[in-house]
Amino acid sequence: MASSRRPRRRRRGRWAVWLVLAVGAGYLGSLYLTVTSRFEGPRWKVPSTVYAEPVTIYPGMDLAAHQIHDRLLRLGYGPVAGGPTRPGEFRWTDDRLDLYLQDFVYPDHRVQGFPVAADLRNHRVERLVRSDDGVSIPSVDLEPEVIAGLFDESWEGRRLVRLADVPPALVDAIVSIEDVRFYNHWGIDPRAIARALWTDLKEREFAQGGSTLTQQLVKNFYLTQERTLYRKATEALMALMLEARYSKGEILEAYLNEIYLGQRGDMGVYGVGEASILYFGKDVERLTPAESALLAGMIRSPRAYNPQTDPDRARARRDRVIRRMVELGKIGAANADAALTDPVPTRPKARTAVRAPYVADVVREQLERLYSRDVLTSEGLRIFTSLDVEKQRAAEEALRAGLAGLERRLPKGPEPLQGGVIVMQPQTGHILALIGGRDYGETQFNRMTQARRQPGSLFKPIAYLAALRKDAETGAPRYTPVSVVEDVPVTVMANGQPWTPQNYDKVYHGPVTLRTALEYSFNAAAVGVAQAIGVERIIETARALGLTTPLPPVPSLVLGTSEVIPLELAAAYAVLANFGARTEPLMIKAVMDRDGQVLARKEIAVDQVVSPEEAYLITSLLRGVVERGTGRGVRALGFDRPVAGKTGTTSDFRDAWFVGYTPETLALVWVGYDHNQSLHLTGAQAALPIWTDVMRRVTAGEPITDFTPPPGIVLRRIDPASGLLSNSRCPDAITEAFLAGTEPTGSCAGGPPRFLRWLRQVWG
Amino acid sequence: MTIRVRIALATVALLGGLLACALERPLPSDEPIPPDASAAPQVVAAYHLVEDGRQQLAIGQTAAAIATFQKALALAPSSPHANFALGEAKLRQADYRAALIYGDRVARLVGNDPEWRRRVALLRGQAYEGAGDMARAREAYLDVLRLDPGSGEARDGLGRLGDAPPIP
Numbered sequence: 018m019a020s021s022r023r024p025r026r027r028r029r030g031r032w033a034v035w036l037v038l039a040v041g042a043g044y045l046g047s048l049y050l051t052v053t054s055r056f057e058g059p060r061w062k063v064p065s066t067v068y069a070e071p072v073t074i075y076p077g078m079d080l081a082a083h084q085i086h087d088r089l090l091r092l093g094y095g096p097v098a099g100g101p102t103r104p105g106e107f108r109w110t111d112d113r114l115d116l117y118l119q120d121f122v123y124p125d126h127r128v129q130g131f132p133v134a135a136d137l138r139n140h141r142v143e144r145l146v147r148s149d150d151g152v153s154i155p156s157v158d159l160e161p162e163v164i165a166g167l168f169d170e171s172w173e174g175r176r177l178v179r180l181a182d183v184p185p186a187l188v189d190a191i192v193s194i195e196d197v198r199f200y201n202h203w204g205i206d207p208r209a210i211a212r213a214l215w216t217d218l219k220e221r222e223f224a225q226g227g228s229t230l231t232q233q234l235v236k237n238f239y240l241t242q243e244r245t246l247y248r249k250a251t252e253a254l255m256a257l258m259l260e261a262r263y264s265k266g267e268i269l270e271a272y273l274n275e276i277y278l279g280q281r282g283d284m285g286v287y288g289v290g291e292a293s294i295l296y297f298g299k300d301v302e303r304l305t306p307a308e309s310a311l312l313a314g315m316i317r318s319p320r321a322y323n324p325q326t327d328p329d330r331a332r333a334r335r336d337r338v339i340r341r342m343v344e345l346g347k348i349g350a351a352n353a354d355a356a357l358t359d360p361v362p363t364r365p366k367a368r369t370a371v372r373a374p375y376v377a378d379v380v381r382e383q384l385e386r387l388y389s390r391d392v393l394t395s396e397g398l399r400i401f402t403s404l405d406v407e408k409q410r411a412a413e414e415a416l417r418a419g420l421a422g423l424e425r426r427l428p429k430g431p432e433p434l435q436g437g438v439i440v441m442q443p444q445t446g447h448i449l450a451l452i453g454g455r456d457y458g459e460t461q462f463n464r465m466t467q468a469r470r471q472p473g474s475l476f477k478p479i480a481y482l483a484a485l486r487k488d489a490e491t492g493a494p495r496y497t498p499v500s501v502v503e504d505v506p507v508t509v510m511a512n513g514q515p516w517t518p519q520n521y522d523k524v525y526h527g528p529v530t531l532r533t534a535l536e537y538s539f540n541a542a543a544v545g546v547a548q549a550i551g552v553e554r555i556i557e558t559a560r561a562l563g564l565t566t567p568l569p570p571v572p573s574l575v576l577g578t579s580e581v582i583p584l585e586l587a588a589a590y591a592v593l594a595n596f597g598a599r600t601e602p603l604m605i606k607a608v609m610d611r612d613g614q615v616l617a618r619k620e621i622a623v624d625q626v627v628s629p630e631e632a633y634l635i636t637s638l639l640r641g642v643v644e645r646g647t648g649r650g651v652r653a654l655g656f657d658r659p660v661a662g663k664t665g666t667t668s669d670f671r672d673a674w675f676v677g678y679t680p681e682t683l684a685l686v687w688v689g690y691d692h693n694q695s696l697h698l699t700g701a702q703a704a705l706p707i708w709t710d711v712m713r714r715v716t717a718g719e720p721i722t723d724f725t726p727p728p729g730i731v732l733r734r735i736d737p738a739s740g741l742l743s744n745s746r747c748p749d750a751i752t753e754a755f756l757a758g759t760e761p762t763g764s765c766a767g768g769p770p771r772f773l774r775w776l777r778q779v780w781g
Numbered sequence: 782m783t784i785r786v787r788i789a790l791a792t793v794a795l796l797g798g799l800l801a802c803a804l805e806r807p808l809p810s811d812e813p814i815p816p817d818a819s820a821a822p823q824v825v826a827a828y829h830l831v832e833d834g835r836q837q838l839a840i841g842q843t844a845a846a847i848a849t850f851q852k853a854l855a856l857a858p859s860s861p862h863a864n865f866a867l868g869e870a871k872l873r874q875a876d877y878r879a880a881l882i883y884g885d886r887v888a889r890l891v892g893n894d895p896e897w898r899r900r901v902a903l904l905r906g907q908a909y910e911g912a913g914d915m916a917r918a919r920e921a922y923l924d925v926l927r928l929d930p931g932s933g934e935a936r937d938g939l940g941r942l943g944d945a946p947p948i949p
Contacts, residue, residue, distance in 0.1 A: 075823070596885070596889070624882075625882050
């Protein structure tokens with residue numbers, strides 16, 4: 018019995034050995050597969066970066082008005098006492114700005130940072146000169162600010178570099194300080210491990226790792242950061258496999274792109290490519306030996322050795338790296354001495370960037386029509402937008418302050434008051450600022466691009482435009498700005514029920530000019546005009562202006578009862594500002610891949626949808642809204658540029674609007690609640706003050722321009738009461754615009770002649 | 782070769798020739814018109830950008846040139862130079878409606894400056910001609926000749942329209 022049991026036991030033992038060997042082989046095989054599959058596939062998911070519009074500095078520019086100082090700090094430029102000697106430094110005095118531009122790859126060209134000097138007088142640039150050759154230049158661009166990243170889990174900023182582009186001094190510095198036997202070991206360094214173990218035993222803690230560059234790469238690339246013996250053993254095995262399969266050069270290149278080197282706000286900085294831009298403002302290939310040593314020294318602890326937060330400690334660490342390089346013969350004594358005397362970049366940590374999350378969502382949504390989500394979050398695309406960071410910031414501040422002020426006046430509601438702002442440039446369609454809600458963290462719903470809201474009286478100018486347009490059959494318009502319309506009770510059928518619109522002041526004003534009806538936003542008059550010209554004609558005009566939402570042909574349409582998308586409404590008003598030419602609202606200007614190839618470029622698309630003269634007539638009427646009508650609060654609040662605008666309020670005060678434009682800038686503001694509670698405030702009370710604040714801020718430093726009448730417009734002095742040409746009998750004349758050939762020919766009857774009025778004044 | 786293939790080849794050759802003629806036709810600008818001393822700083826900066834864009838255009842970097850013109854326009858929407866350069870670019874791209882819009886903008890911005898008016902009229906003439914609106918093209922070319930009786934481009938334009946060029 019016993020003898021028969023022994024061979025069975027032996028057989029079992031053999032099986033167990035085979036099983037262990039098989040499991041071990043399987044484990045090693047799976048590790049090997051893990052190592053090779055990830056290393057040979059796309060190694061990193063590089064998020065796409067969204068940039069704002071770069072700022073152009075030119076002679077005559079008011080640097081204070083354009084907040085250039087703040088922009089420089091946000092871009093990571095640091096003030097220095099002497100003249101700037103390296104990219105990312107500047108010196109600002111009363112009469113001069115010296116600036117060393119940072120490297121940047123634009124869609125059309127690559128800029129290698131160079132020094133610029135601007136002579137200033139009262140913050141205004143008098144002359145721009147390249148400081149390196151003394152040549153005058155007409156303008157210079159500050160590189161664009163990053164406003165968002167498109168990523169899945171975490172924002173890892175990374176600019177991939179090739180080993181061939183990395184200066185040898187940087188490689189030498191890293192190898193000298195991190196893994197001196199890198200070129201001689203097989204992935205693990207027994208001597209380094211023994212030394213680390215000895216240190217750990219002495220210190221009685223598990224602190225020293227003795228990791229080679231290959232092990233560090235494995236740890237960061239494949240494994241977690243936990244400190245266990247099992248993880249350490251796996252790391253060692255994988256390091257051996259990596260070394261067996263790939264060349265030292267391939268491993269080193271991966272390492273240089275993988276290592277973590279600090280933070281830029283909410284973005285992690287990974288790899289030497291991104292880090293050299295962050296800390297030195299230039300591409301990695303242009304790093305000096307001193308800068309290389311500084312970067313190499315940071316690898317051990319990017320936070321502790323950060324030159325932006327602790328320059329003394331960073332310098333000590335850098336000097337240690339340089340001395341180690343000297344010991345190893347990686348740098349000559351003369352070069353080392355020069356590197357040791359090189360000052361550490363002292364610029365402070367970049368000021369918190371302006372983030373535009375609602376803009377990022379719009380960009381992502383638009384780009385997802387062209388690229389998969391995976392491409393957007395992993396291919397490192399660089400997306401250039403029209404957003405103006407300062408205008409965005411200004412609009413955010415104005416909205417925040419405006420809503421807070423309103424909430425102090427309003428009874429506390431069940432939900433926070435919401436608001437949104439769009440700032441556009443009518444001639445280009447560029448969206449300069451976009452705020453989709455009060456707090457992106459609370460709710461990501463974009464009330465400017467995703468919401469559909471009733472526009473209220475903001476729709477009236479569209480109806481009046483339809484009334485002022487030339488009729489296709491007769492070739493003449495039905496109305497002119499001085500046509501008399503009746504603001505009287507009018508009853509129309511709506512949904513099978515009689516409906517009699519009322520005015521805001523509950524008063525009917527009888528016969529008034531079309532101008533007066535719009536300036537004071539009379540509802541009854543607007544419905545009368547709509548009835549006269551036909552709702553279909555209004556819908557046709559709305560479509561021409563770019564409104565795409567359903568517009569049922571009902572009489573109340575003219576009062577803005579059909580919901581619209583706020584961005585489309587802003588674009589429709591931009592047509593009026595742009596003399597009838599519609600420019601497609603444009604946010605994304607260009608998309609570039611990580612190698613600098615332009616993948617897509619969006620040109621300004623423009624189409625004449627209304628004649629310049631007809632558009633000008635509405636602009637002229639909307640200027641009256643601001644001068645005399647419901648929008649006169651704009652003037653009362655001190656905004657004195659030539660401007661056209663319109664208030665809007667919907668039934669039960671659910672929405673408050675104001676949209677208005679100067680010849681070069683348009684802004685739309687909406688205030689309301691997501692669930693349609695009543696604001697108890699009109700557009701003039703709730704939205705207009707915010708709009709005025711927005712426009713005051715975003716037009717600061719811009720030239721003041723006026724609306725120039727196009728050639729088919731004639732201007733006449735008109736008696737506003739009768740709509741006839743003015744004369745000495747009706748002195749309170751205004752200048753009115755007409756399509757040529759439609760101006761009145763008769764003169765007002767008025768009161769007594771001016772001479773008689775004078776006599777009456779003299780004689781009491 | 783069948784008759785259909787021959788007709789197709791001839792049509793392609795004809796269209797190619799017409800396209801080549803359109804591209805070869807001189808554009809309605811020559812020497813730059815510097816902005817006057819009262820121009821806003823943005824307008825002056827836009828002028829210089831437009832000149833950069835023209836150089837890009839001259840070396841065949843059309844997309845980059847248009848991007849530069851658009852940058853100039855964004856910097857100074859009331860720049861006649863930026864608007865005119867975009868009008869020319871649109872003319873090259875055979876987007877005649879857009880070329881006319883930019884031309885109209887320039888006309889509004891420059892008032893009665895005769896040199897600008899001449900250039901805008903020529904731009905309009907070529908845009909209308911390209912769009913097939915021969916009556917308006919003729920009118921625009923005649924406008925050019927009223928401002929510059931020696932204009933070869935306007936005379937050529939009228940010639941293409943089948944009108945005998947008036948004697949300068």
